[in-house]
Amino acid sequence: MRDEISQRRRIAVVLGLGCGLRQGEVFGLSMEDVDHARGVLHVRRQVQIVNGRKYFTLPKGGKTRVADMPRSVSDELVKHARAYPGDKVELPWGGPELDRERKKFGLVLTTKYGNAIAANTWNTEIWKPALARAGVIPPRVKGAKPWQWQAAPKDGFHVLRHTYASLVLEAGESVVTLAKWLGHSSPTITLDHYAHFMPEAGKKGRRAIDSLLGERAEESSGPNSPDSPQARS
Template sequence: GVRKERPVADEETVQKLIAALETQSMKYEVYFKLVLATGMRRGEACGLRWSDIDWRHRTIHVQRTVVKLSGQKIFTKEPKTTSGNRRVYISKEMCKLLKTWKQECAWQTEQAEGQILTEDDYLFRQPGGDPMVPTTFTFRFKKILKENGLPQNLSVHSLRHTNASLLIAQGVDVRTVAGLLGHSQPSTTLDIYAHAFDKTKREAQEKLGKVMGL
C-alpha cells in the first residue's frame, strides 16, 4: 500500500509545544511531555502506576493500557504484543518533573479525598482512583494546539511519531527504535518510518562521501 506521511512536529514546533505545555496545569504538562519523551501510546501513559517507575535506574515499565469504550466501564489490558511490555528510559529532568507531580498528586488526594497516595495509584488518576482516559487528553491537546497557533493536524499520537522521528534523526538504529516503541518487528518500524530512515541513510552516505572525497 501507499505509505502515508504521518504528521510529526519538527524541532521548532516541539520547542513551541513544550513552551505551551508549561502554561498548562501540571497534569497535562506531565502527560504530554512524557508521551513526547518516551513515544508511549496514549492508553499506555494513562495506564501507568507509580510502581512502574524505577527512580534509581530512571526507567518506566510499560505493561498495561487503558481502554474506555463508550457506555462501558474503564478497564486496563495488557499490551497488544509481548514486545509492548517494555522499559523506556527517562532523563533526569523528566524524573524531577515526575517526582514533583507525585508530590502534587499526594497532596491533592489527601486534600480532596482524605486518602494517602499509594504506589498502586495511577499517575493520571480520577478522583476515586480510576485512571484518566485517553480521550480526555485528546480533547485537551486539540485545545492547546488551537490556543497556541500550533499545527492543527497534530494529535497526541503525533507525539509518538515525533519521538520516533527525532530518534531516527539522531541516527538511532531501527531495532532500538522498535524496542522503545514496543513494535514486535523492526520491519513495522521501518515501514512506518521509511522516509525518516531514508533521510538518515542519505546523510550517512554524504558523510561517507566527505571522508572519501567521492
Template structure:
C-alpha cells in the same frame, strides 16, 4: 500522522509547547511530557502506575493499556488490558523527565496521599480513576489551539496527541539512534515495523551508508 499535512514538531517547537503547557496546567503538562519523552501509546500512559516507575533508576515499565469499550445500548466503559503487542517493556527516561515526575508526584501527594500509592495511576483523575482516553486526546488538541494563539501559529504546528509518539521516534531516528533501540522504546513487535513506518524520516540514510562503506573500504 500529523493533522492538516503539517510535520511533527521539531525539537524547539516541542520544547516551546511543553514550557507553555507547564505554565498553563502542570497537571496536564506532565502527561504531554511523559508521552513525548517515552513514545508510549496513549492507553499505555494512562494505565501507568507508580509501582511501574523507578525514579531512582530513571526508567519505567510499560505493562498494560487502557481503552474504551463501547457496548451497544449500554454506553461505554474503560477497560484495562495488555499492551498492543501483549508484551511488557522497560523504557529509560531522561533526567529532566525524572525531575518533572518527582515534582508532579510531590504535588499530587499534597492533594491526596492515595494519588501516589504504588497502585495509583500516575496520570489519574483527582479521584484516582483512569482518564478517558478520547477526552484526553481532545483536551490535548484544545491546548495546542490555545498554545498556538499564545506563542504564535508559526511557532507550533497543529498536532494530535498521537503525534507526540511520532515526534519521539522521528527525532531519535533523525539524530542517528539505532532503529532497534527506537523500536524497543515504542513497543513495536519488531524493528521492521519501525523501519516501514518511519522510512520517510531520513531519505538520505542510504547514501550516507554507502559513503560510510566506501570510506571504510579505503581505510
C-alpha cells in the same frame, strides 16, 4: 502543547514526547513502573475504553516492554509525584471477557477526582482546548457544545509518539532499539513508519573508512616510511 496544558496534566505530554508512550499507556502508568536508577519505564498496562467502560489491559499487542527514560523525563516525574501524589485506582482487568478480576494501581495521572482518565474525555476537555490555545486549531465556535471542536486527526496525542521516534532516529539511534522502546513487534514496522527520518545513509560508514585510510596514509607518508625523503637519503 505542554505549556498550554495545566500543570497537573502536562506530565502526559512529557511522557508521550519524551518516551514515546501511547495515550492509554500514559493513563495506565504507575510510579511503581518508573525505575529512576536504570533510567527506564516498565510499560505494563494501559487504560482502555470498551463499550464506554474503563479497563486496565495489557499494552497494544498484549505485551509489556521496557522504554528508555531520559533524565529530563525522570526529573519531571519526580516533580510531578511531589506535587500530585498518585491515586490508587481500581478497574476491571483485561476487558469485558475478564470482568470478574479487578486490579488496583497508584496511577501517575488521574482526574481531579482521583479516577482513571478516559481518552474521549481527555481529547475533548483537555487536548482540543490546548490545541486551540496553541493556535493549532481554531477556537470553538460560540454557542457550540463542549465537545464540538474542529476535527484534528493529524494533531492527536499520537503525534507526540511520532515526534519522539523521528527525533530519536535523526539522532542516530538504532532502528532495532527504537522498535523495542516503542513496542513494535518488528523493526520493519518502525522502518515503514519512520525510515524517512533516518540520517543520510553512508555518513557513519564513510567517516569510519576515512578515519582508517587516513591513519594508514599518514603512516605510509611518515618520516620512517620507505618512500619518505629521509628514508631515500
